[in-house]
Amino acid sequence: xxxxxxDERLKICAxxxxxxxxxxxxxxxxxxxxxxxxxxxxxxxxxxxxxxxxPLKSGESNAKLYGVKNIEFRLGAGLNPIKAEDKITDxxxxxxxxxxxxxxxxxxxxxxxxRINLILQPMTRSEELIKFxxxxxxxxxxxxxVICKGKCYTVLSARFTENSPETDDVFPYLGKLDLNDEINxxxxxxxxxxxxxxxxxxxxxxxxxxxxxxxxx
Ligand SMILES: C[S@@+](CC[C@H](N)C(=O)[O-])C[C@H]1O[C@@H](n2cnc3c(N)ncnc32)[C@H](O)[C@@H]1O
Numbered sequence: 001x002x003x004x005x006x007d008e009r010l011k012i013c014a015x016x017x018x019x020x021x022x023x024x025x026x027x028x029x030x031x032x033x034x035x036x037x038x039x040x041x042x043x044x045x046x047x048x049x050x051x052x053x054x055p056l057k058s059g060e061s062n063a064k065l066y067g068v069k070n071i072e073f074r075l076g077a078g079l080n081p082i083k084a085e086d087k088i089t090d091x092x093x094x095x096x097x098x099x100x101x102x103x104x105x106x107x108x109x110x111x112x113x114x115r116i117n118l119i120l121q122p123m124t125r126s127e128e129l130i131k132f133x134x135x136x137x138x139x140x141x142x143x144x145x146v147i148c149k150g151k152c153y154t155v156l157s158a159r160f161t162e163n164s165p166e167t168d169d170v171f172p173y174l175g176k177l178d179l180n181d182e183i184n185x186x187x188x189x190x191x192x193x194x195x196x197x198x199x200x201x202x203x204x205x206x207x208x209x210x211x212x213x214x215x216x217x
Contacts, residue, residue: 001066003039004032008148009121012155013094016119016142020044021090024082026104027051028073031059033092035068047088049074049081079108090117094155098125102132112137112160121155127172127191130156134171137162143176145187152187170211179215188216 006014010033017023017037023046025034034046048063048071050056060073074081082088091111093101101120105111111118118138122129133140143156156175173191177184192212199205 003036004030004062004066006032006036008146009153009155010036010094012144012146013092013119013121014042016117016155016157017043017090017092018117021117022086022088023047024049024079024086024088024091026079026091026093027055027096028059029055029095031062031071031073033094034071035063035066038068038070039066043090044070045086046071047074047082047086048072049076049079051075051077078104079110082108082110089115090119092119092121094119094121095123098122098127098129098132102129105138106132106136114160114162116159117141118158119155120158121153123153126154126175130172130175133158134164134167137164139163139165140176145177145181145183147183147186152183152190154187168211169208170215173208173212174215185216188212 014033014037019042021043023034023043025048028048028050031048034048037043038046048059053075056073056075063071093104101122137160138158139161141157141159145152145154174188179185192209195205195209
C-alpha cells in the first residue's frame with residue numbers, strides 16, 4: 001500500500017508539522033496523519049493516541065495495512081499517554097471542538113515546553129481555543145483556513161511563550177488570519193454569521209461584528 005490520502009484539513013495540519021519532528025497525534029482515530037508523515041519520510045517517530053479503544057484499533061490496523069513502523073499506539077485521554085522519553089517535538093490535536101482542545105492543552109505540563117510546536121484544528125468554537133491560548137501564555141505562529149467537505153475550518157500552530165500579548169475583542173474570531181486570502185475571508189464571513197445569530201440574545205456582540213465587517217472592506 002502506498003500512503004493514505006489526507007483530507008484538506010489534515011493536509012494543512014501535516015504541512016505545519018516540522019521536518020524530522022517526533023510527533024504526538026492526539027485523538028488519532030484512523031491515524032492517517034502520522035502514517036502519511038512517516039511514509040513520506042517527513043517525520044521519523046510518532047505516538048498516536050486516542051481516548052477510545054475502537055478508533056485506536058482502526059489506527060493500528062491502518063498502520064499494519066500501510067506497513068508503517070516507528071509508530072506507537074496508546075490508549076488514554078489527552079496527552080496522558082505521552083512519556084518524557086518519547087521526546088515529542090510536535091503535537092497535533094485535530095478534529096475536536098475548540099473547548100476540548102483547550103482542555104487537553106491546559107491539563108498537560110508538556111504543552112508549556114517552549115520548544116513544542118502545537119498544531120491545532122478545531123471543528124467548532126475556534127474563538128474559545130484562541131481566547132484560551134492567549135489567556136494562558138501561548139501565541140499563534142501560523143494560521144490558515146481550509147474548506148473541507150463543504151465546511152470552512154481554521155488550522156493554527158501555536159507555542160507557549162509565557163507572554164500575554166495584548167489583543168482586541170476581534171482577535172479570538174480571526175486570530176492571525178491574513179484577510180487578503182480568499183478562504184480566510186470566507187471563514188471571517190462565517191464568523192460574522194455565527195456572531196449575528198448569537199447577538200440576537202446578546203447585543204454586546206454587535207460592535208465586534210461591525211469591526212470584522214470593516215476589516216473585510
Ligand atoms: C473526529 S475524530 C478526529 C480524528 C483525526 N484527528 C482527524 O482530525 O481526522 C476525534 C477523535 O478524538 C478522540 N478523542 C476525543 N476526545 C479525546 C481526548 N480527550 N483525548 C484523546 N482523544 C480524544 C475520539 O475518540 C476520536 O477518535
